[in-house]
Amino acid sequence: MDIVGLGYIGLTSAHVADWRSYAPDVLGMQVRPSEGETLLLRMDDRHHRIALHPGQQERLAYVGWELLDRVAWDECLRILEVAGYTADVADRQLCDERAVHAMAWIIGPDHVRHEFFYGAAFNTHTFLPGRPHHGFVTGDGGFGHVVVTVPEWTDDLDRFIEKVLSFKWFGSGADVGKRRFYRPKRNHRTHSIGYSIVPGLLGLNHVGIEVNDLDDVGIAYDRVLERGYPLMATLGRHTQDPVISFYHFSPSGFPIEYIHGGIEDSTAHPFVEGKSESLSVWGHKFNTDAPRTATVYAATESVGR
Ligand SMILES: [Fe+2]
Structure with missing residues (x-):
């Protein structure tokens, strides 16, 4: 499988309100405005890198692995199937929430929900750190x-x-x-x-x-x-x-x-x-x-x- 890198992660938290000041003021991340109850945090020109979903417990909800393109994503699904993993393919609404073209997920033997996607949304020259900051190492x-x-x-x-x-x-x-x-x-x-x-x-x-x-x-x-x-x-x-x-x-x-x-x-x-x-x-x-x-x-x- 030809994974590019770690694209995003999602967490559930009972403390989302605290993250609204902590993420920009301490970490220097940008809070994406007006996205409902889920707090979306930016580290570069991508739509978001970290999503905090309101929940009763603090949990790692999912880890998003980026594939280069549709061909690599199709190949990824084939490899998962051959290995015995049945991937659930995300519908349009869920892909929109993740801000990607396509996504599928499995629960790994580590009990982590691994999501595989390609086509992340971005908007060039729009990242504004939450405090004066020289930026995050992301890229390829x-x-x-x-x-x-x-x-x-x-x-x-x-x-x-x-x-x-x-x-x-x-x-x-x-x-x-x-x-x-x-x-x-x-x-x-x-x-x-x-x-x-x-x-x-x-x-x-x-x-x-x-x-x-x-x-x-x-x-x-x-x-x-x-x-x-x-x-x-x-x-x-x-x-x-x-x-x-x-x-x-x-x-x-x-x-x-x-x-x-x-x-x-x-x-x-x-x-x-x-x-x-x-x-x-x-x-x-x-x-x-x-x-x-x-x-x-x-x-x-x-x-x-
Ligand atoms: Fe570490």
Whole structure:
């Protein structure tokens, strides 16, 4: 399967109202005006990248994988079928909600609703960040990454990621056997999805958002501290994926990693296959007072149908 990158994600939240100020003021995202109860957040000229649907619980509702065009999308559906997954094809109304030409979805062996689409709506020169900001890293690599917690790494999940989605291995950070990171094969990023393997847990581990300028990481860090959002980990530089980032808890409880300095082309980078001996070069000191329940979220609730 020839996935371009991570196109969008959807979440349900009982705290959508809090996101209306948090997303622009802290993260620098643009709130798309007047779109009903669902809060749509922009990171570039795409219609939106993150959708927050009002709900009773905090959940990862879906992950949207972008295919290049109709041909690649048709091929994607064939590959899913051959692999034994029956995809539901979205009707016009749901495609309009996602702002794409066509979309189909399955529930993966990770219990995540994976959506496959092509033809995302965009409007050139219309992105206005929510605060003074140098913009987000999106483009042909998609945006950021999601890391999902699963109770175990199964043969089914391994086959799904490596054979069905054709994702490439990135590494496991410093936690061999406990974490796995992957990217679409054509993608130059280090990872678009990751898995944290924790017996007994299932849900959203964190969402990574990458920005163009280090100062925007510093400004977000200041605003997180000023507004009292709990830190999960202090500023630091990772070892295997040598970005500068920090982790804090969003109004929905799950952590956001706010990042600068990704590798330009990870496909030829020696750290990719290397065995990292430490999580970070410096920093990323974990906040032991943080609410541990914040990482425990079921990831299966579907939205839109
Ligand atoms: Fe991350």
